[in-house]
Amino acid sequence: MTPLTHGLQDIKKEIQHLPSEQVAELLLRLARHKKENKELLAYLLFEAYDEAAFIEKVKGEAGFMFSQLPAQSYNAAKAMRKILRLLSKYNKFMASKGAEIELLLNFCTNYLQYADRRTSYKPLRLILTRQLEKIRTLIGKLHEDMQFDYSNDYNAVLEEAANKLPWISKGSYLL
Secondary structure, three states, X not given: OOOOOOOHHHHHHHHHXXXXXXXXXXXXXXXXXXXXXXXXXXXXXXXXXXXXXXXXXXXXXXXXXXXXOOOOHHHHHHXXXXXXHHHHHHHHXXXXXXXXXXXXXXXXXXXXXXXXXXXXOHXXXXXXXXXXXXXXXXXXXXXXXXXXXXXHHHHHHHHHHHHHOOOOOHHHHXX
């Protein structure tokens, strides 16, 4: 009995032997099955050539979603998780640590602008702290030159957070 799933290497070898028309037909069939496959294919075909413009487009979409945040803390936390799911999907498409850091820094900036600063709702607070920790970890994985650039942006966001939010301990997140 043969396994239902084959490894990526097997698939790659098989695709190399197919004519381009058949490859295109397979891609379209794959795109029909899952929305995320279609979105990834659209990104690769239409957006991947200009990553900077795509990042700006995603930032704009996230900013719009932030501007529509509900006032109630529970619903605001749900909306922020939805924004984070969207960002993680696009990060998966781009597969770039620099782009991921840039989008997460933008998320934190929007959080500071739109979230209720007086809230004591712990899940809402944890959303920001987890993103700060994630950014700090990602910066540590970059090349030294890029670390310096992103560290400055990260520290600026952290400084702003410490000034605006009394519950943030800046020392816990410094690079």
